[in-house]
Amino acid sequence: MAWDFSTEPEFQAKLDWIRDFVVEEIEPLDLAFGSHVVYDKSHPVHREVIRPLQNRVKEQDLWACHLGPDLGGKGYGQLKLALMNEILGRSHWAPSVFGCQAPDSGNAEIIAHYGTQDQKAKYLQPLLDGQIVSCYSMTEPQAGSDPGQFQCRAWQDGGEWVIDGEKWFSSNLRYAEFAIVMAVTDPDVPVYQGTSMFLVPTSTPGVNIIRNVGLGAEKEGEGSHAYVRYDHVRVPAENLLGGEGQAFVIAQTRLGGGRVHHAMRTIGSCQRAFDMMCQRALSRVTQGEVLAKKQMVQEMVADSYIDLEQFRLLVLQTAWKIDQVGGHKARTEIAAVKVLTPKVLHDVVYRALHVHGSLGVSNEMPLAGMWAMLPVMGIADGPTEVHKVTIARQVLKRYQPYEGLWPPEHLPERRAEARKRFAHLLEHEAAQL
Numbered sequence: 001m002a003w004d005f006s007t008e009p010e011f012q013a014k015l016d017w018i019r020d021f022v023v024e025e026i027e028p029l030d031l032a033f034g035s036h037v038v039y040d041k042s043h044p045v046h047r048e049v050i051r052p053l054q055n056r057v058k059e060q061d062l063w064a065c066h067l068g069p070d071l072g073g074k075g076y077g078q079l080k081l082a083l084m085n086e087i088l089g090r091s092h093w094a095p096s097v098f099g100c101q102a103p104d105s106g107n108a109e110i111i112a113h114y115g116t117q118d119q120k121a122k123y124l125q126p127l128l129d130g131q132i133v134s135c136y137s138m139t140e141p142q143a144g145s146d147p148g149q150f151q152c153r154a155w156q157d158g159g160e161w162v163i164d165g166e167k168w169f170s171s172n173l174r175y176a177e178f179a180i181v182m183a184v185t186d187p188d189v190p191v192y193q194g195t196s197m198f199l200v201p202t203s204t205p206g207v208n209i210i211r212n213v214g215l216g217a218e219k220e221g222e223g224s225h226a227y228v229r230y231d232h233v234r235v236p237a238e239n240l241l242g243g244e245g246q247a248f249v250i251a252q253t254r255l256g257g258g259r260v261h262h263a264m265r266t267i268g269s270c271q272r273a274f275d276m277m278c279q280r281a282l283s284r285v286t287q288g289e290v291l292a293k294k295q296m297v298q299e300m301v302a303d304s305y306i307d308l309e310q311f312r313l314l315v316l317q318t319a320w321k322i323d324q325v326g327g328h329k330a331r332t333e334i335a336a337v338k339v340l341t342p343k344v345l346h347d348v349v350y351r352a353l354h355v356h357g358s359l360g361v362s363n364e365m366p367l368a369g370m371w372a373m374l375p376v377m378g379i380a381d382g383p384t385e386v387h388k389v390t391i392a393r394q395v396l397k398r399y400q401p402y403e404g405l406w407p408p409e410h411l412p413e414r415r416a417e418a419r420k421r422f423a424h425l426l427e428h429e430a431a432q433l
Helices: 009-032 035-039 043-060 078-088 103-116 117-128 248-281 297-327 328-355 367-372 376-381 384-396 411-421 423-431
Strands: 134-136 153-157 162-169 178-184 195-201 207-213 225-236
Touching: 009 043, 078 248, 078 297, 103 117, 103 134, 103 195, 134 162, 134 384, 162 178, 162 195, 162 207, 195 225, 195 248, 225 248, 248 297, 248 328, 248 367, 297 328, 328 367, 328 376, 328 384, 367 376, 411 423
Parallel strands: 134 178
Antiparallel strands: 153 162, 153 178, 162 225, 178 195, 207 225
16 A cells, blocks of 8 residues: 655655755746746846756756657656645746746647657757746636637648638737637537647737736736737648647647646645735734734634645645546545635735735735736636536546435434344344443
8 A cells, every 4th residue: 555645765866856946046037027037038137047947947857847758858747847836836937947937838739749850850959958838828808718609710721721710818919929819610510529639839920918917907018918810820730739620629638737737826825925924923013012912813823724735635646546547536636726726825924914904905915916916827727617517527437326205324224224124123122222
């Protein structure tokens, strides 16, 4: 029986190095630069700071660890990636420095599996080397989380595919070298069998960004989530990825990993908020004693510790199951961690923010920024409600309806069965009275 919560010493040493490196070298970048600069490869910070940091990561054999050795990674399973990502989740910049930032990590895997040799040379290798960024262009403005409402179409014209339609929240398109675009190629069959995936260079005529949408308090025009019009965009036939009608097969493989990685990195954000709460509780004096002596603050600390530990264990168990049986058979667990991600982030960050009082809601602490990510985590890669439906459907498959009027645990019937089974002993007991 193998049931172990320990980490092998060699890998623990790697984790210790990652933690120190992130805190000392990467977290200062969050304070100096906006998060959108992470994807703007033209910014001088990438040449002068990021690439030297990436080289140090490569020297430690920690670059793009989600990829196999054939693509320059370590081929780590999800369990090791979970332990790494809960540290990388402390910083916006850390995934980029370690070569595992979204959406590039998932897009790289798609091109590695389905791209031509020329596409791999032109796009995959620079993407793996951290020299370019990419975009995943799936969501549409009228569709939300319902692919059945997709209107973006693609059809063949000679040796080319023509793509026409609009996409919404195509993150980082303004900086991307290429986009992976989903479009309906056969509207006469269900959308899950009639949608295809295309590699579209962003320099292609007809790729027109209508506007760049920001998050929350970002100023108009400063966002990096494109509302884009593909106006009869033409790409070569070989830019169809994975075959016609295969988009959702490819997408589910990609999105499953993305969902669990969001959860892994949220652990890091929550741990950071929890650390701030505990430090504040031990330092702030009110009514003659530190906050840590107030029972309601103690309750916040205890609840946050329990929430975070439960979440972390479920994420690690999910990662372990993916390693053992694959992502498809771990669908229920992946959906569960996706549902828990915004809830735990909400509860832990809110308590930390509350303990800090007015300082917590100010722009002089990172807590309000963490709080702003809460609705994003509830929507990204599918809304919470959709994942709850997935969980319920998968769990209910394990059960069967019972026959007859009364449920199997109905006590009168069970009690009668038990009395019949042990009648001779009950008679003996009655005789002793």
